[in-house]
Each structure stands twice: as C-alpha cells, then as structure tokens.
Amino acid sequence: MTVTQEALARGRRAYELDRKHVFHSWQAQGPFDPMTITRTAGSRVWDGEGRELLDLSCQLVNTNIGHQHPAVVKAIQDQAADICTIAPQHVNDARSEAARLIAELAPEGLDRVFFTNGGADANEHAIRMARLHTGRQKVLSAYRSYHGGTQLAVNVTGDPRRFPNDSPGEGVVHFMPAYTYRSHFGSETEAEETTRALRHLEDMITLEGPANIAAVILETVPGTAGIYGPPPGYLAGVRELTRKHGIMYIADEVMAGFGRTGAWFAVDHWDVAPDLLTFAKGVNSGYVPLGGVVISEPVYETFVDRQYPGGLTYSGHPLACAAAVATITAMREEGMIENAARLGREVIGPRLEAMKAAHPSVGDVRGLGCFWAIELVKDRETREPLAPYGGSSDAMNAVLGAIRAGGVLPFANFNRIHVVPPLNIADADLHTGLDVIDRALNEADAHVG
Incomplete structure (x- = not known):
C-alpha cells in the first residue's frame, strides 16, 4: 500500500x-x-x-x-447516522449494550458500569467511589506504576511522571510492590517475593492505620512501569488483606484489560475479583475515547439512595460505546x-x-x-x-x-x-x-x- x-x-x-x-x-x-x-x-x-x-x-x-478494523469503523459510521451524541442522563442503546457486554466479561459480582472518557478519570472515579463507600480518605498505591495524568491519578502514579505534580494533600501513600527481577526485598524466588511483599503491604496498612485507608489500587500487570506480572499468590494475598481491613481493592486494567494478556481481564489469570475494576484503551481499541469503572454490588448499594457526586458530559458517548460493542464482538468472533x-x-x-x-x-x-x-x-x-x-x-x-x-x-x-x-x-x-x-x-x- x-x-x-x-x-x-x-x-x-x-x-x-x-x-x-x-x-x-x-x-x-x-x-x-x-x-x-x-x-x-x-x-x-x-x-x-x-x-x-x-x-x-x-x-x-x-x-x-x-x-x-472494518467492523468497528462501520459501527461508528452507523451510530453517527443514528445518534452522534446524547446527554448521559438519557438511555441509548449503544451504551446499554456496551455495559451489558463489559459486565458479562468482568469477574463475577461486578455488574454495573460507570463510563468515563479514559483511564485516568476512570481511576479518579473509582477512588472517589471507594472513599465515599468507606468514609475513609487514604489510598495505597505501588511504586513503579502508572494510573493517569489527571491530578489525583498522577499522584496515585508511582513513577517519575508524578514528581513535578506531587501533592501530599491528595492522601496517597506508596508502597513497594512484588517485582521479582528487581526485588526490593532481596528475594531470590517468586515464593519469597510474594511472602515478603505481602508482609510489607500489611506493615504499611498497619502503620498508616487500616481505619484510614479507603483503597489499595494496583495495575494487575503494570504496563509502562515494566510489564512485571505478580508472582503466584500475590494478588490473592492483596485481596485477603483488603477484605480483612474493609479496604476496597481497585484493579487498574486500563492497559492490561480486553485481551492484552491473553484473557479478557488480567485478573482472570489469578482468579481474583476486585471491588472496583477500571478499564479504557482496548475496550474499543482507542478508536473513540472511552473508559470506565466496573462496580461490585456492595459499592453500588452505597449509591442506591445516595446521590453519586460525579459525572461527565460524555459519559457513555454513543460513538465510543458503539465502537466498544463492535470491538468486543470482533474479538469474540475472530x-x-x-x-x-x-x-x-x-x-x-x-x-x-x-x-x-x-x-x-x-x-x-x-x-x-x-x-x-x-x-x-x-x-x-x-x-x-x-x-x-x-x-x-x-x-x-x-x-x-x-x-x-x-x-x-x-x-x-x-x-x-x-x-x-x-x-x-x-x-x-x-x-x-x-x-x-x-x-x-x-x-x-x-x-x-
């Protein structure tokens, strides 16, 4: 060509x-x-x-x-001929179907989808939901991570892109993750790394005060920070610690999700279900900006009779959601x-x-x-x-x-x-x-x- x-x-x-x-x-x-x-x-x-x-x-x-991809391009064109855009308070079929498909693919118990414009604001809203649900403020996040470029998301980030934007008032505390090749804990095996990294995280929770911590946010497989997958048992241990202390576990699947790791979501490899799961990027191959938060039932219940204080003009944009439906369908069919x-x-x-x-x-x-x-x-x-x-x-x-x-x-x-x-x-x-x-x-x- x-x-x-x-x-x-x-x-x-x-x-x-x-x-x-x-x-x-x-x-x-x-x-x-x-x-x-x-x-x-x-x-x-x-x-x-x-x-x-x-x-x-x-x-x-x-x-x-x-x-x-021709199927996704056509879906965007067809949607544009029908409804280009509509305010998020109104139902539209593209958003409804995209939400159904995403909930169907997500771990069991995560059935509600809040749509955002991308990954950074998905992480911002997941943290907001966790804080409102728990009534707590602190967020624990790993070093060697990336969660987005907006104010809270870049502070949650654990790489040098955070440095010029550091705001201690954001309530973020960083910890050392499990990373076998460059182990902070002197581990020589994956089993050692899992044990020592989990002990470190539990120490951090204790020292920061469990009753003060709203969420632990982790990229299931960190992306730009190094594509270092968690050793066996690590994510299950994180899940156990968060449950023990009533802390929300947020799985950031913005980059790792929608097939990138050879599973619909990377957490599927380790059979772990978080309280909140964030996505973007691969959900529609980036053809139209789209992200979101998949929400567990307990978090959803917090907002049944209580207004959720957040929203976006383009939440669940019809063109983006039509692209998501076509992308997921193409992934399945092909x-x-x-x-x-x-x-x-x-x-x-x-x-x-x-x-x-x-x-x-x-x-x-x-x-x-x-x-x-x-x-x-x-x-x-x-x-x-x-x-x-x-x-x-x-x-x-x-x-x-x-x-x-x-x-x-x-x-x-x-x-x-x-x-x-x-x-x-x-x-x-x-x-x-x-x-x-x-x-x-x-x-x-x-x-x-």
Whole structure:
C-alpha cells in the first residue's frame, strides 16, 4: 500500500500547523520533532515521508485490534447516522449494550458500569467511589506504576511522571510492590517475593492505620512501569488483606484489560475479583475515547439512595460505546483473546528467551499474551540498567533508532523495549518485527561492560 502525493502534502501541512499551534503531552515543546502519520491499516502505519512501519507499539498499547478494523469503523459510521451524541442522563442503546457486554466479561459480582472518557478519570472515579463507600480518605498505591495524568491519578502514579505534580494533600501513600527481577526485598524466588511483599503491604496498612485507608489500587500487570506480572499468590494475598481491613481493592486494567494478556481481564489469570475494576484503551481499541469503572454490588448499594457526586458530559458517548460493542464482538468472533494467548506462548515468549540467550544486554524478558518487556542492562550480574530510572541514554536511543530504521515502530520506557503488538497481528509480521528487534539489540550489546 502506498501513500499518495496528496496525502503526503496533507501530512506536511499538518506538521506545519502542529508545530505552530499544538501543545504536546509529556514533552518539552521546543526540541520535540513529532512523527507525522498519514495513514493506518491493520498492524501498520505510514509516516510523513510515506514510509511503512510495522506498529509493535499499538500506539499507547491501546489499538488491540489493530488500525481501521472494518467492523468497528462501520459501527461508528452507523451510530453517527443514528445518534452522534446524547446527554448521559438519557438511555441509548449503544451504551446499554456496551455495559451489558463489559459486565458479562468482568469477574463475577461486578455488574454495573460507570463510563468515563479514559483511564485516568476512570481511576479518579473509582477512588472517589471507594472513599465515599468507606468514609475513609487514604489510598495505597505501588511504586513503579502508572494510573493517569489527571491530578489525583498522577499522584496515585508511582513513577517519575508524578514528581513535578506531587501533592501530599491528595492522601496517597506508596508502597513497594512484588517485582521479582528487581526485588526490593532481596528475594531470590517468586515464593519469597510474594511472602515478603505481602508482609510489607500489611506493615504499611498497619502503620498508616487500616481505619484510614479507603483503597489499595494496583495495575494487575503494570504496563509502562515494566510489564512485571505478580508472582503466584500475590494478588490473592492483596485481596485477603483488603477484605480483612474493609479496604476496597481497585484493579487498574486500563492497559492490561480486553485481551492484552491473553484473557479478557488480567485478573482472570489469578482468579481474583476486585471491588472496583477500571478499564479504557482496548475496550474499543482507542478508536473513540472511552473508559470506565466496573462496580461490585456492595459499592453500588452505597449509591442506591445516595446521590453519586460525579459525572461527565460524555459519559457513555454513543460513538465510543458503539465502537466498544463492535470491538468486543470482533474479538469474540475472530478469536483474538485466544490468539493473543497463543502468540505469547508460541511466538513472543520463545523468541524473547532466545534473544536473552544470545544478547548479554538482555537482563530479563517477561510477559504473557501480547504484553511483554525486554529489560536491557549494562551488566547482568549487577542489573545496572541501560538507561537510568526516569530517563534515557545514548545506548537506548541507538537501539530504538535501529528498530525504527528496520521499519518497526517500538514502544519503550527507560531501559525497556515493550513488545505489545495487536492481538490479531499475522504471525509472519510478528516474526519480522521480532527479527528487527533482535538485530537492534546488537547496539545494546556494544554497551555491556
């Protein structure tokens, strides 16, 4: 597929206008040189020069069904011809059906859906619900986590994006999560990490006062923070601690949900049911902004006769919900969840293990489904990262430059490359992309001490 001269000209005009008028997120505005995208289709995008790139980033890990899926595009078009938008106090069939499908997929006992515009406000509202339900204020959240860019969500976040926005008055307390590769607790096995991390969390609950804590919020599998899945028994232990102390357990599935891990929700792998579950991104592959909170019956009961003090003009927007219905339907009909699990098990996992064996710069590979991380180090023994926490390095830039030069659009954070393809990517395309990453790791190997 080629990009027309007309499309390239539009892209050049778009770039000029962007640099004159657009203020970009998470960027110093001056030196930033954004890539122009002129076309998308399936697992590919085309840049402002007409160059084809295999999209192994899924943009911000949200285009779970790839770009321009025809069934979802048609659903948006059909909905626009019927009802483009309507105020959230009114019933509309797209929102009702989306809520039914999401509740059907969620863990047992979570049957009500509050729709938001994205993941950050989903987490904000989940915390608000937990605080109102419990009458408590504090929220416990893990370091090495990301929960969104709005005021409360960025304070709940446990990575450097929080630092410039830190507001102690938000009532957030951070703790060390279970993370076997970079264990804070000196663990040498997953069992040790589970035991020690849970003891630490219980100590934090005790020291902060259980009667003061409204919620513990956890990404089931942290995304941009490193795709480090919980060791066996950890999430069950968190669930037990929260029940013991009357604390709400909020599972942040904004990135991990809707098939990314090879299950509808990542909590399904560990058979854990939270009190509140947040979602966004993959629910409609990001085609129209949508997020939400799936609510357990006890939390719902709090607001049966008591007004919930929150809402959004675009809660359950018909175009977004129609896209969600079409996305979930396509995932089911095309077996995308099962395919994601297969790709992780048969393609991505084995290939990354082979890369680890071949490249001394690879300290760890981990993941499940279509949700994997390659952690790059200067020294395997000391585990010194190839780029510092919260930053990048010339070595990482060289690796990423080689990946892009090979025709692949990567997702990276600090010293990691994340392998997060569409759930329906062709096996041949995935192998091609992994070949490019494999070759690019030679750049990282040159910096191993």
